[in-house]
């Protein structure tokens with residue numbers, strides 16, 4: 009299942025009089041089974057773009073296709089993991105993962121089986137009966153990932169799922185994610201603010217410009233798969249991250265300057 | 273128009289609409305004309321009662337009981353809260369009781385106090401104090417407890433004495449909480465005073481409402497109600513203003 | 523919520539194993555007995571014109587059961603309480619939920635509702651007497667007017683604080699409106715709603731007792747005032763303690779419910 013993003017634009021009729029132009033003409037195609045990461049300065053419209061692909065936000069212009077279907081609402085083949093904490097604190101890990109299946113009327117036995125399988129895949133076996141409040145932030149995000157993956161989506165969208173964690177944990181969870189993803193064969197679109205994480209995970213890294221967001225540069229990551237976080241120390245990895253940082257630095261400076269001028 | 277401006281405008285519109293309803297409803301004969309009186313007829317009555325001095329006695333009685341009970345609540349509540357914070361086992365012991373304190377119908381004690389202390393100002397002051405003081409105690413204790421640890425470390429690193437640490441670091445850091453406690457204390461003691469006066473007493477604005485109700489002097493009753501509400505709203509508004517300024521500085 | 527008026531939800535102690543030997547636990551259990559002892563001492567010291575002894579007060583209640591006035595008036599109070607609380611829950615939850623759904627409505631009404639909560643509403647009781655006449659209806663509507671605000675405020679802020687992301691999860695999983703409400707929104711609101719129900723109950727109860735102290739011919743509030751006039755101290759003390767214990771027990775039950783709901787949530791909003 010591939011994603012086609014065609015000239016997608018978004019203007020928020022925002023709070024107050026001023027309009028916020030979040031995205032100005034994004035074009036991007038993610039092929040079947042490809043892993044694409046998006047990096048960009050904060051506030052450049054990354055989350056907006058992802059939510060448009062997920063059918064949660066309506067674009068002001070352009071269109072998104074999932075496979076052959078134009079998107080105008082949540083698509084059954086698309087799963088999304090959010091930047092914010094999104095597990096249900098009143099449900100156990102197992103009940104969280106079962107949630108989507110339960111809502112769609114999957115029988116108790118089948119949904120339990122599939123959920124346990126995913127809990128194992130994300131490495132949370134032994135924690136099925138725990139509540140999210142008893143887990144660490146990284147474990148909670150893995151619950152959220154399992155809750156999305158259990159629906160067996162052809163397209164997996166992730167919005168800085170490990171954004172709140174420290175760099176080491178993030179790289180280690182990146183390893184986990186690579187392992188999980190290689191088993192699911194989903195097409196993945198992944199947002200992060202970490203250049204290392206983007207490079208480690210993806211086949212291509214898209215660098216977005218400062219707001220209004222456009223694609224500034226696309227960097228091919230030709231590190232061989234399967235890979236893990238040990239590639240971080242290779243010269244090739246350093247060259248790639250350097251290349252990304254060069255562009256990202258420029259865009260981030262623009263964002264900073266804009267803020268200092270008072271137009272946050 | 274910005275979100276905030278829209279909100280404020282709508283809020284004022286709602287308030288004005290409510291006031292207008294108070295004026296219009298009696299006029300179009302909602303309810304009977306003896307029991308409901310339009311606002312524009314209550315106001316002159318109120319001014320008349322104030323000007324003639326009829327209100328003075330009650331205003332002074334209510335004001336006196338309110339000031340006294342609140343001052344007592346502040347003077348006893350803040351030190352008690354401090355004590356509770358200093359002696360953790362005491363606080364932990366009393367916590368379940370303090371958290372259920374406002375669940376009990378405190379006002380049921382008023383008749384008891386009347387029987388014990390007699391028909392004077394003291395049962396009123398006592399009940400209003402009892403209503404207010406626990407809010408002051410709890411917020412003071414919470415306020416001291418919420419002082420960030422790093423501030424204590426700053427104090428230690430500067431070799432402050434124990435008294436200096438308390439007066440220069442803990443107390444100022446806890447002020448917003450203590451103020452919240454005092455604000456609630458003020459609101460509660462006013463409610464306590466008015467309720468006591470209303471139910472059984474010989475003077476005060478609350479008494480004036482019930483006395484006028486019993487004697488069918490409806491206009492005077494509404495005037496007293498209006499004055500009570502106006503004073504309470506004024507009080508809340510002033511306290512809110514001070515609080516915003518206080519928190520704005522933190 | 524800026525509600526620190528003693529409505530905090532975290533009582534002491536959680537370690538179940540060490541609980542048995544914890545001196546704080548022991549002190550907590552002993553505290554009511556301490557109060558009882560103090561009461562007895564005061565009764566002896568001040569004499570029964572001022573303080574009825576615990577035993578005499580208890581006797582007055584027993585006598586009340588036997589002669590029937592306690593059951594009768596207690597029944598009236600209970601009926602008014604159920605009537606009032608039912609109204610308060612329905613109005614508080616429904617209005618609170620609706621106002622909490624919209625960020626705009628919430629911003630407009632939150633300060634108004636909180637201001638209303640803080641007013642000395644007792645003085646408005648005659649309006650209820652005008653509207654509903656003497657009797658249980660006026661008491662119930664007045665007590666409802668007392669108790670509805672905490673329920674409304676807590677439900678409103680609970681609804682407003684359901685994270686945007688929770689709705690997004692629901693939508694991305696293509697839930698129906700009903701599913702979204704039942705399985706996502708309602709469980710999110712529940713803990714804060716129950717806190718509101720608990721505080722609202724206390725305030726409603728206060729409203730009922732208060733209303734029965736004024737222009738009533740029955741109910742426990744009425745009996746309280748009557749006891750003052752007759753200077754029947756045992757009856758007065760007995761009733762006050764009874765009302766306090768009743769409130770304490772119901773509140774405790776609500777707290778257990780609340781604790782069950784928030785047990786697994788260190789960061790409850």
Ligand SMILES: Nc1ncnc2c1ncn2[C@@H]1O[C@H](COP(=O)(O)OP(=O)(O)O)[C@@H](O)[C@H]1O
Pocket residue numbers: 020021022023028030048049050051052053054055056057219
């Ligand atoms: N619902 C909204 N209404 C108005 N402005 C919004 C809304 N959502 C996002 N924005 C604005 O759009 C821009 C892009 O936001 P977002 O996509 O969250 O950025 P990113 O995820 O890259 O940090 C920001 O300036 C943000 O303030």
Ligand SMILES: [Mg+2]
Pocket residue numbers: 054055056091
């Ligand atoms: Mg984002």
